[in-house]
Amino acid sequence: MELLIRKALDGDPRSIARLISIVESDSPYAEKIMKAIYPRSGKAHFIGITGSPGAGKSTLVDKIIRELKLQGKSVGVVAVDPSSPFTGGAILGDRLRMQSHALDPDVFIRSMGSRGSLGGLSHATYEAALILDACGKDVVLIETVGVGQSEVDIVKIADTVALVLVPGMGDDIQIMKAGIMEIADVFVVNKADRDGADKMAREVNVMLDLLGERAWRPPVYKTVAEKGEGVAEAVAAFSDHQKYLQKTEEGRKRKWQRLEREVEEILRREISRIVERSWNETKSVDLLNGLAERRIDPYTVAGDLLDKVFGPEA
Amino acid sequence: MELLIRKALDGDPRSIARLISIVESDSPYAEKIMKAIYPRSGKAHFIGITGSPGAGKSTLVDKIIRELKLQGKSVGVVAVDPSSPFTGGAILGDRLRMQSHALDPDVFIRSMGSRGSLGGLSHATYEAALILDACGKDVVLIETVGVGQSEVDIVKIADTVALVLVPGMGDDIQIMKAGIMEIADVFVVNKADRDGADKMAREVNVMLDLLGERAWRPPVYKTVAEKGEGVAEAVAAFSDHQKYLQKTEEGRKRKWQRLEREVEEILRREISRIVERSWNETKSVDLLNGLAERRIDPYTVAGDLLDKVFGPEA
Numbered sequence: 177m178e179l180l181i182r183k184a185l186d187g188d189p190r191s192i193a194r195l196i197s198i199v200e201s202d203s204p205y206a207e208k209i210m211k212a213i214y215p216r217s218g219k220a221h222f223i224g225i226t227g228s229p230g231a232g233k234s235t236l237v238d239k240i241i242r243e244l245k246l247q248g249k250s251v252g253v254v255a256v257d258p259s260s261p262f263t264g265g266a267i268l269g270d271r272l273r274m275q276s277h278a279l280d281p282d283v284f285i286r287s288m289g290s291r292g293s294l295g296g297l298s299h300a301t302y303e304a305a306l307i308l309d310a311c312g313k314d315v316v317l318i319e320t321v322g323v324g325q326s327e328v329d330i331v332k333i334a335d336t337v338a339l340v341l342v343p344g345m346g347d348d349i350q351i352m353k354a355g356i357m358e359i360a361d362v363f364v365v366n367k368a369d370r371d372g373a374d375k376m377a378r379e380v381n382v383m384l385d386l387l388g389e390r391a392w393r394p395p396v397y398k399t400v401a402e403k404g405e406g407v408a409e410a411v412a413a414f415s416d417h418q419k420y421l422q423k424t425e426e427g428r429k430r431k432w433q434r435l436e437r438e439v440e441e442i443l444r445r446e447i448s449r450i451v452e453r454s455w456n457e458t459k460s461v462d463l464l465n466g467l468a469e470r471r472i473d474p475y476t477v478a479g480d481l482l483d484k485v486f487g488p489e490a
Numbered sequence: 491m492e493l494l495i496r497k498a499l500d501g502d503p504r505s506i507a508r509l510i511s512i513v514e515s516d517s518p519y520a521e522k523i524m525k526a527i528y529p530r531s532g533k534a535h536f537i538g539i540t541g542s543p544g545a546g547k548s549t550l551v552d553k554i555i556r557e558l559k560l561q562g563k564s565v566g567v568v569a570v571d572p573s574s575p576f577t578g579g580a581i582l583g584d585r586l587r588m589q590s591h592a593l594d595p596d597v598f599i600r601s602m603g604s605r606g607s608l609g610g611l612s613h614a615t616y617e618a619a620l621i622l623d624a625c626g627k628d629v630v631l632i633e634t635v636g637v638g639q640s641e642v643d644i645v646k647i648a649d650t651v652a653l654v655l656v657p658g659m660g661d662d663i664q665i666m667k668a669g670i671m672e673i674a675d676v677f678v679v680n681k682a683d684r685d686g687a688d689k690m691a692r693e694v695n696v697m698l699d700l701l702g703e704r705a706w707r708p709p710v711y712k713t714v715a716e717k718g719e720g721v722a723e724a725v726a727a728f729s730d731h732q733k734y735l736q737k738t739e740e741g742r743k744r745k746w747q748r749l750e751r752e753v754e755e756i757l758r759r760e761i762s763r764i765v766e767r768s769w770n771e772t773k774s775v776d777l778l779n780g781l782a783e784r785r786i787d788p789y790t791v792a793g794d795l796l797d798k799v800f801g802p803e804a
Contacts, residue, residue: 214787442792473528
């Protein structure tokens with residue numbers, strides 16, 4: 177294990193992949209790995225790429241990688257795929273459109289299933305990003321599945337969130353509805369050679385006006401990712417946002433919030449494990465029949481269980 | 491409080507509304523209310539109505555209410571609206587299209603925000619349904635916001651899940667991707683006067699074939715909710731599915747799973763409370779700086795905290 181960690185920290189792709197797999201599989205070694213990794217993390221720029229399915233996120237990520245490489249940066253990608261809540265497996269598998277970088281040792285691409293929490297980002301996603309960070313990647317791109325929860329969760333992980341929109345998909349209403357506007361640091365109107373791109377960019381700006389003045393006004397870029405158009409400008413904006421965070425109170429706050437969430441997430445996982453064990457020991461046909469027949473209620477069952485685990489004073 | 495609960499159980503709409511508000515606001519009285527309500531619940535048929543935004547769910551719900559009323563049934567509706575993760579408020583507010591029933595004492599309609607868990611169904615949604623059940627509604631319709639998590643969560647709450655599709659919205663791919671197919675007990679192709687309705691119904695049947703044989707083969711209905719066409723047939727199918735559940739092992743299993751989830755959900759909520767409290771007591775500027783500067787890692791911080799709560803043997 178020490179050797180594996182050392183090789184990963186030296187940048188060996190196969191060792192990095194192995195570490196991520198171990199952490200993802202929730203193995204007892206996961207904590208050991210994360211503890212060893214952690215002191216070396218905290219340097220990379222985490223960029224979240226989110227937006228509706230079909231917005232062209234994977235193609236855009238492909239071109240962002242190319243641009244970052246031109247700047248001499250090493251890049252890690254965590255692409256979250258929708259997984260069936262029933263099978264647990266990732267449906268899309270490795271992203272074909274990113275395969276052009278498959279043989280490049282400076283680019284590490286990893287697909288992860290969203291596992292159970294449909295659309296949500298599992299803690300393993302964040303841990304994979306931390307591993308890539310510790311193993312020397314300058315930038316970690318996190319591409320979400322782009323439905324519901326993951327679009328909001330990304331703000332908990334990424335330093336900079338790019339929201340990818342497409343003209344004519346009715347995205348504007350979707351955004352308003354889901355409260356996604358507030359989480360974007362950079363807007364990218366992709367497939368901007370389609371009709372309505374200018375209109376969409378204008379509408380986003382109007383919505384941003386409605387949100388009121390903020391120290392960082394999210395810029396709106398138009399790209400045609402297929403052709404690489406506008407990508408360099410968007411990447412420059414990501415970098416501007418990073419600089420903005422580094423020198424402002426907002427950046428410090430965001431970093432602290434993320435650290436707090438990390439601790440809370442680990443706590444929740446551990447406590448859940450303890451309670452789940454106790455619940456599995458407690459539940460019985462009798463108890464479930466009691467609930468079904470309304471002889472007992474779930475609040476009393478849960479209360480008794482917690483008393484058992486924590487003592488009655490909790 | 492006792493008086494309020496008694497009046498609600500007698501069917502008084504204002505008291506029911508008040509109870510739901512208290513439970514939704516996460517007040518300390520919530521548990522007391524749910525404990526009192528619980529023994530009277532377990533009789534209503536919970537029907538989930540899910541599908542993409544724009545599928546015409548609200549209009550369909552309106553017509554389903556009408557049909558159920560013709561059958562002499564009392565109806566409760568919980569409509570989940572998308573809420574901003576930042577303000578916490580519901581964006582759409584009360585559903586205008588259901589207002590035709592606003593003055594009907596046998597129909598109770600309640601909008602709830604999806605609160606933080608974007609697109610997901612909050613536990614309060616389920617508790618509101620239980621309250622309506624205990625207060626004498628024969629059927630409780632739960633209309634989801636129709637993005638991501640809520641479409642899958644509905645299966646945890648509802649006895650019968652109706653998935654509403656619309657021709658020409660590219661829904662077929664969306665469904666496949668998100669693993670939604672598996673959760674539907676009845677398919678409704680709405681706006682069936684549009685082109686492509688027959689094709690869509692056929693495609694759904696093909697996909698159902700791919701899922702393999704099951705004891706309950708979800709039927710596919712075409713409706714034009716605006717005109718009320720096909721609604722009676724769909725409602726009859728909901729009722730058939732209820733009867734199927736009542737007399738099969740699958741029905742018993744589903745009920746037990748729901749009861750287990752109820753207990754687990756309450757446990758989860760309590761655990762979050764415990765985590766938050768103990769973390770708030772521990773966290774300090776020093777500790778957060780230590781994390782930011784990588785002098786300590788979050789796994790060690792969480793481990794120390796757990797030792798404090800449970801003792802070192804946990």
